[in-house]
Amino acid sequence: xxxxxxxxxxxxxxxxxxxxxxxxxxxxxxxxxxxxxxxxxxxxxxxxxxxxxxxxxxxxxxxxxxxxxxxxxxxxxxxxxxxxxxxxxxxxxxxxxxxxxxxxxxxxxxxxxxxx
Amino acid sequence: xxxxxxxxxxxxxxxxxxxxxxxxxxxxxxxxxxxxxxxxxxxxxxxxxxxxxxxxxxxxxxxxxxxxxxxxxxxxxxxxxxxxxxxxxxxxxxxxxxxxxxxxxxxxxxxxxxxxxxxxxxxxxxxxxxxxxxxxxxxxxxxxxxxxxxxxxxxxxxxxxxxxxxxxxxxxxxxxxxxxxxxxxxxxxxxxxxxxxxxxxxxxxxxxxxxxxxxxxxxxxxxxxxxxxxxxxxxxxxxxxxxxxxxxxxxxxxxxxxxxxxxxxxxxxxxxxxxx
Numbered sequence: 001x002x003x004x005x006x007x008x009x010x011x012x013x014x015x016x017x018x019x020x021x022x023x024x025x026x027x028x029x030x031x032x033x034x035x036x037x038x039x040x041x042x043x044x045x046x047x048x049x050x051x052x053x054x055x056x057x058x059x060x061x062x063x064x065x066x067x068x069x070x071x072x073x074x075x076x077x078x079x080x081x082x083x084x085x086x087x088x089x090x091x092x093x094x095x096x097x098x099x100x101x102x103x104x105x106x107x108x109x110x111x112x113x114x115x116x
Numbered sequence: 117x118x119x120x121x122x123x124x125x126x127x128x129x130x131x132x133x134x135x136x137x138x139x140x141x142x143x144x145x146x147x148x149x150x151x152x153x154x155x156x157x158x159x160x161x162x163x164x165x166x167x168x169x170x171x172x173x174x175x176x177x178x179x180x181x182x183x184x185x186x187x188x189x190x191x192x193x194x195x196x197x198x199x200x201x202x203x204x205x206x207x208x209x210x211x212x213x214x215x216x217x218x219x220x221x222x223x224x225x226x227x228x229x230x231x232x233x234x235x236x237x238x239x240x241x242x243x244x245x246x247x248x249x250x251x252x253x254x255x256x257x258x259x260x261x262x263x264x265x266x267x268x269x270x271x272x273x274x275x276x277x278x279x280x281x282x283x284x285x286x287x288x289x290x291x292x293x294x295x296x297x298x299x300x301x302x303x304x305x306x307x308x309x310x311x312x313x314x315x316x317x318x319x320x321x322x323x324x325x326x327x328x329x330x331x332x333x334x335x336x337x338x339x340x341x342x343x344x345x346x347x348x349x350x351x352x353x354x355x356x357x358x359x360x361x362x363x364x365x366x367x368x369x370x371x372x373x374x375x376x377x378x379x380x381x382x383x384x385x386x387x388x389x390x391x392x
Contacts, residue, residue, distance in 0.1 A: 073269075073272060076265070076268065076269060076272075077265070077269050080261060080262060080265035080266070080269070083259070083261055083262070084258070084259075084261075084262050084307070087259060091256050
């Protein structure tokens with residue numbers, strides 16, 4: 001009985017993950033500028049991939065510990081890499097979409113340059 | 117240190133080394149096998165490649181052992197299907213067939229591959245050494261998140277790389293991918309802190325020692341089993357961590373060599389661009 005419940009939970013998790021992966025792909029296609037696309041390409045896919053791997057681990061129990069390790073590694077590295085990409089592109093002069101308001105990071109950069 | 121030694125000692129040492137190499141080269145001709153004297157079927161077992169994973173492969177195994185009329189093709193070896201976790205003292209004993217070919221049967225070829233990689237790394241060092249490039253003065257430090265995150269990730273990546281090359285005889289992977297994974301972890305450290313540089317002489321010593329370890333393992337095989345890079349350790353039970361003889365030892369040497377080599381290449385590429 002427990003195996004059945006865990007297996008179906010795994011299937012539901014895989015479907016949720018696939019749905020979010022689809023939303024991430026759609027967001028990269030539809031959103032206007034780099035920063036919005038970065039959000040779709042990393043936040044949505046982080047949830048999608050983590051949910052899919054844990055779901056696979058619940059369906060095939062021999063892989064649960066591996067999938068948990070994978071999920072922890074992804075949760076650790078994915079936000080850091082997206083942060084680095086976004087910060088580097090902002091500092092390199094990529095302008096956000098004109099409706100992005102307020103742009104707090106530009107004020108912070110201005111304050112830093114004033115201190116120097 | 118080397119400049120202080122007198123010229124005479126250097127010359128004597130060089131003549132000694134060249135003499136040993138020439139004698140070894142000509143001694144190889146005394147060991148040449150005669151044509152058709154070696155029966156290949158006796159040295160490379162055809163049973164090794166087949167694995168008794170399920171019924172289908174068992175049938176396949178029987179297909180290679182018996183002919184159409186179910187008469188055994190070989191009388192010298194009894195029919196025993198190979199099973200994971202049970203079969204012991206096989207000819208090679210690695211669960212990963214590719215590894216057993218690459219490191220055991222064709223170990224000399226892999227030594228050449230490692231040499232090719234070493235030459236490529238030396239070429240990169242030679243071209244990039246002393247190159248100065250102009251870089252923009254307006255630069256920003258990597259953020260605190262990158263600094264902490266890459267350091268934590270480096271530990272995990274290092275562990276995974278070591279896992280890949282220690283389990284080279286059991287799972288896909290081996291020394292070359294494991295070393296590349298370790299080098300990618302060091303690349304992350306470069307991204308995390310401006311002006312980061314690994315211990316350059318340490319990397320060189322590490323690389324040379326692991327390259328020498330490969331050759332020393334080969335020479336131990338030459339002494340013990342009368343063939344360069346012969347498997348001189350017991351092969352154990354197939355599928356265990358401690359099995360397949362010296363394959364794990366050689367993959368540890370290759371992994372450390374490739375990892376330190378690629379890290380040194382990354383170091384040369386990044387450090388030389390930061391010189392003003």
